[in-house]
Amino acid sequence: MSALSKKSPADTRVVIGMSGGVDSSVAALLLKQQGYDVIGIFMKNWDDTDEFGVCTATEDYNDVIAVANQIGIPYYAVNFEKEYWDKVFTYFLEEYKAGRTPNPDVMCNKEIKFKAFLDHAMSLGADYVATGHYARIGEDEEGLVTMLRGVDANKDQTYFLNQLSQDQISKVLFPIGELNKPEIRKIAEEAGLATAKKKDSTGICFIGERDFKEFLSNYLPAKPGNMTTLDGAVKGKHDGLMYYTIGQRHGLGIGGSGEPWFVVGKDLASNTLYVEQGFDHDSLYSDRLIAEEPSWLSSKPLEGSKKCTAKFRYRQPDKGVTVTTMEDGRLSVVFDEPQRAITPGQAVVFYDGDVCLGGATIDEVFKNDTRISYL
Amino acid sequence: MDYIYLDHAATSPVHPDVVEAMVPYLTEHFGNPSSIHHFGRKTRQLLDEARLVAAQSIGATPNSIVFTSGGTEADNAALFGTALAKKETGRHIITSQIEHHAVLHACARLESEGFEVTYLPVDETGRISLSELKAALRPDTIIVSIMYGNNEVGTLQDIAAIGELLEAHQAVFHTDAVQAYGVLPIDVNELKVDLLSVSSHKINGPKGVGFLYIREEVALDPLLYGGEQERKRRAGTENVAAIAGFKQAISIMREEGMEKAARYEAYKQKMLSIFTEAGITFLRNGEQEHTLPHVLNVSFPGVKTEILLVNLDLARIAASSGSACTAGSLEPSHVLTAMFGKQNRTKEAVRFSFGLHNTMEEIEQAAQETAKIVKRLQK
Numbered sequence: 001m002s003a004l005s006k007k008s009p010a011d012t013r014v015v016i017g018m019s020g021g022v023d024s025s026v027a028a029l030l031l032k033q034q035g036y037d038v039i040g041i042f043m044k045n046w047d048d049t050d051e052f053g054v055c056t057a058t059e060d061y062n063d064v065i066a067v068a069n070q071i072g073i074p075y076y077a078v079n080f081e082k083e084y085w086d087k088v089f090t091y092f093l094e095e096y097k098a099g100r101t102p103n104p105d106v107m108c109n110k111e112i113k114f115k116a117f118l119d120h121a122m123s124l125g126a127d128y129v130a131t132g133h134y135a136r137i138g139e140d141e142e143g144l145v146t147m148l149r150g151v152d153a154n155k156d157q158t159y160f161l162n163q164l165s166q167d168q169i170s171k172v173l174f175p176i177g178e179l180n181k182p183e184i185r186k187i188a189e190e191a192g193l194a195t196a197k198k199k200d201s202t203g204i205c206f207i208g209e210r211d212f213k214e215f216l217s218n219y220l221p222a223k224p225g226n227m228t229t230l231d232g233a234v235k236g237k238h239d240g241l242m243y244y245t246i247g248q249r250h251g252l253g254i255g256g257s258g259e260p261w262f263v264v265g266k267d268l269a270s271n272t273l274y275v276e277q278g279f280d281h282d283s284l285y286s287d288r289l290i291a292e293e294p295s296w297l298s299s300k301p302l303e304g305s306k307k308c309t310a311k312f313r314y315r316q317p318d319k320g321v322t323v324t325t326m327e328d329g330r331l332s333v334v335f336d337e338p339q340r341a342i343t344p345g346q347a348v349v350f351y352d353g354d355v356c357l358g359g360a361t362i363d364e365v366f367k368n369d370t371r372i373s374y375l
Numbered sequence: 376m377d378y379i380y381l382d383h384a385a386t387s388p389v390h391p392d393v394v395e396a397m398v399p400y401l402t403e404h405f406g407n408p409s410s411i412h413h414f415g416r417k418t419r420q421l422l423d424e425a426r427l428v429a430a431q432s433i434g435a436t437p438n439s440i441v442f443t444s445g446g447t448e449a450d451n452a453a454l455f456g457t458a459l460a461k462k463e464t465g466r467h468i469i470t471s472q473i474e475h476h477a478v479l480h481a482c483a484r485l486e487s488e489g490f491e492v493t494y495l496p497v498d499e500t501g502r503i504s505l506s507e508l509k510a511a512l513r514p515d516t517i518i519v520s521i522m523y524g525n526n527e528v529g530t531l532q533d534i535a536a537i538g539e540l541l542e543a544h545q546a547v548f549h550t551d552a553v554q555a556y557g558v559l560p561i562d563v564n565e566l567k568v569d570l571l572s573v574s575s576h577k578i579n580g581p582k583g584v585g586f587l588y589i590r591e592e593v594a595l596d597p598l599l600y601g602g603e604q605e606r607k608r609r610a611g612t613e614n615v616a617a618i619a620g621f622k623q624a625i626s627i628m629r630e631e632g633m634e635k636a637a638r639y640e641a642y643k644q645k646m647l648s649i650f651t652e653a654g655i656t657f658l659r660n661g662e663q664e665h666t667l668p669h670v671l672n673v674s675f676p677g678v679k680t681e682i683l684l685v686n687l688d689l690a691r692i693a694a695s696s697g698s699a700c701t702a703g704s705l706e707p708s709h710v711l712t713a714m715f716g717k718q719n720r721t722k723e724a725v726r727f728s729f730g731l732h733n734t735m736e737e738i739e740q741a742a743q744e745t746a747k748i749v750k751r752l753q754k
Contacts, residue, residue, distance in 0.1 A: 039689070074689070076681075076685045078681060079681070120682065123686070124682070124686060124689060125686070
């Protein structure tokens with residue numbers, strides 16, 4: 001990286017976001033071993049207590065403290081509860097209210113980890129911020145900084161990082177992007193890090209291990225309604241549209257013979273959940289989408305059309321698409337092959353080989369040039 | 376550059392003579408002061424001497440000194456001890472909004488046990504009003520707990536006037552003098568206090584020891600039950616080595632007298648003049664005349680406390696927000712909130728506190744470095 005070569009590591013201050021998990025612990029260790037001036041910072045974004053009244057963030061921060069002391073770096077905590085609530089959680093609830101399936105991790109990276117935290121790090125004299133994300137930093141022929149998939153295809157997190165701008169990404173290091181998870185665990189164990197055996201966190205950070213339904217019901221009123229086929233045949237009751245996502249099979253409680261039932265759509269106005277039978281039901285398939293608020297890693301808007309690959313969900317294999325910027329600034333994304341369960345609110349993320357180009361939020365979905373009205 | 380320590384109100388370095396005084400009680404004099412043999416007598420003697428030195432330092436009798444594990448235990452013993460002993464005569468407690476949490480959280484616990492607590496407000500300088508205290512007093516008030524010097528902003532309360540006011544009332548008067556002890560002359564009879572908390576590690580003694588002064592005619596229920604140590608007022612084998620160190624720290628404090636107050640005041644003025652010269656904007660928090668000499672609390676508009684403190688640490692200057700906050704706590708200081716409500720300055724405040732080993736050169740260096748950082752962040 002050209003920018004890095006200007007300063008020696010010892011004169012390069014890297015502020016790393018440490019969550020108390022093994023990935024960011026190893027990321028911090030690697031930076032320290034590379035000789036950087038490393039500072040560990042724990043972000044407290046959500047106020048929560050466990051069943052014993054202990055603040056869950058305090059437990060994680062204690063792990064950060066233990067690891068930072070083992071590595072020999074200073075550590076601090078910063079509170080972004082207000083920013084998180086205003087920018088991420090509010091968006092999360094609004095999207096559910098609008099009948100869509102939000103992606104809070106994408107928003108958290110855009111607004112918190114690579115904005116509020118980046119600003120905070122800069123106020124501490126940082127040259128770079130680092131995180132324990134599975135992604136890599138590169139450079140293209142024009143000298144622009146690029147973001148590449150993490151080497152561990154299973155863990156690659158570029159999907160969640162698609163909204164980063166050139167400005168943001170040029171201040172970022174991803175120390176573990178060249179490694180896979182077993183290697184990370186091994187490094188942590190060999191270094192005797194306190195978090196070496198800590199289990200990976202699952203689910204959305206602020207919900208943690210809890211029941212998603214119960215969590216959401218604390219914030220949004222659940223309106224039970226009918227579950228019908230697209231033709232209007234009533235198949236049962238749903239607990240509230242926000243609890244279901246497109247393509248979902250479990251939790252519908254529709255018995256009877258034949259193939260299993262799947263969620264294929266929602267109608268907010270009539271509070272109806274649409275279900276159809278069969279994983280490959282025709283109504284689940286589409287051939288084009290329109291996505292809003294595009295963001296490109298190069299920070300240059302896409303001119304004309306581009307053939308590339310795309311992911312419509314995390315951990316899904318890439319699919320061939322053609323992307324075009326429309327007159328209103330949104331993106332039209334035409335699929336090489338029809339795609340199943342495209343879900344409004346989720347991110348569509350574009351790739352050129354290993355390079356993540358950027359992404360946008362899925363807004364409308366089409367089949368045969370007709371907007372699918374039940375999504 | 377070496378680290379510059381300006382957080383003496385949090386804790387202070389142990390004086391080398393104190394360390395030396397402790398060593399024999401960690402090595403050869405290890406006896407239990409309650410034992411009847413030679414070994415016990417050696418440590419019992421030390422304990423008696425320490426009690427006398429502690430008593431003399433506040434114009435009290437040795438029997439009125441109970442050694443504790445520190446300031447927190449002394450505050451807790453004062454409040455719970457009084458509440459338990461006097462709950463039949465009354466269940467009303469008066470304190471202020473700016474007390475240390477050792478008092479406030481003890482009061483909250485007592486509230487949940489059915490006691491009623493009045494939390495007196497303070498003005499913008501951090502002082503309570505005597506007339507409000509007078510108005511809050513009731514026949515069933517059993518204890519008034521008002522701190523002497525505030526740990527965050529330095530403001531002193533008029534303890535003598537409060538003592539005077541309470542003289543005719545049945546309520547016992549407790550003051551948390553953890554910060555004032557060592558930098559201000561204290562005489563319990565002049566101040567007319569019944570209970571007074573002191574901590575060793577704020578005056579260059581070891582951690583884990585302090586005392587509660589209990590006026591001889593005042594009876595408290597103990598917090599700890601067991602042996603008959605401390606005249607049955609605090610069970611548990613005494614922390615002898617720490618008490619030996621504490622005794623030495625008190626002796627040094629008394630020999631040195633209060634001339635250091637003038638030195639700390641000069642440090643304060645130096646820092647403030649450097650801030651002024653640097654052209655940065657700042658607001659001083661706390662009463663300026665009636666104040667602890669070693670505590671300076673300043674808000675820098677536009678610069679959040681947590682960002683400034685981290686920058687200072689990275690520049691090798693140890694300062695504090697004044698209250699020990701947990702991981703990324705959002706809560707602004709309860710003291711500053713009591714003084715200023717929701718004003719921004721409550722989230723932009725930093726405390727510098729002076730003590731042993733600080734030099735004028737260090738103070739200048741720290742002030743200049745602070746000004747530089749603030750200038751960068753205020754842009």
